[in-house]
Amino acid sequence: DAGVIQSPRHEVTEMGQEVTLRCKLISGHNSLFWYRQTMMRGLELLIYFNNNVPIDDSGMPEDRFSAKMPNASFSTLKIQPSEPRDSAVYFCASSNREGANVLTFGAGSRLTVL
């Protein structure tokens, strides 16, 4: 199994541009989590899905952020328009029903907004 796959690994963009981060879950996993990591705030849960349904999006900073799970194995996190304070490493993680509290993380997408 290739694990949780995130793309792009690095993205540099200018303020105001749209950013789309992608995540492919491990086959058979049914829960998907998006985290953001910064030096100031550490790891923050943005949103998580169970069986493609968003369960808790209370961590999404504002309306500029949106996340979708169009099918059981894929998710996107979109920022539109992006701002410099969105610069962070964004992690996707997944888990299966049996190990619901054990997450497998992707390698992260490092976003820099100039």
Next chain:
Amino acid sequence: AQSVTQLDSHVSVSEGTPVLLRCNYSSSYSPSLFWYVQHPNKGLQLLLKYTSAATLVKGINGFEAEFKKSETSFHLTKPSAHMSDAAEYFCVVSGSGNTGKLIFGQGTTLQVKP
């Protein structure tokens, strides 16, 4: 509400000496507790987990942690540090239910000196 406090933001040890990374938790019910490790520019990897079975939990790479309810602690230890142990370590508590929603501590950076 559940929370974790990692008592040291930075720990420095010499290679071959013991490692102790401290974590206290707060939970209104019997928690599941985890330690994750993050090597530079990598995603997070599960080291070990406690889920109300044995209070002494053994993980990968020689690490172990002991759940002490009376002290609300879950400290991570290793008898002998290796250079490859240098990384960021996160103490984690599960949110309510078996949803997979995790609450991360602020992290402890472990430096291993030759």
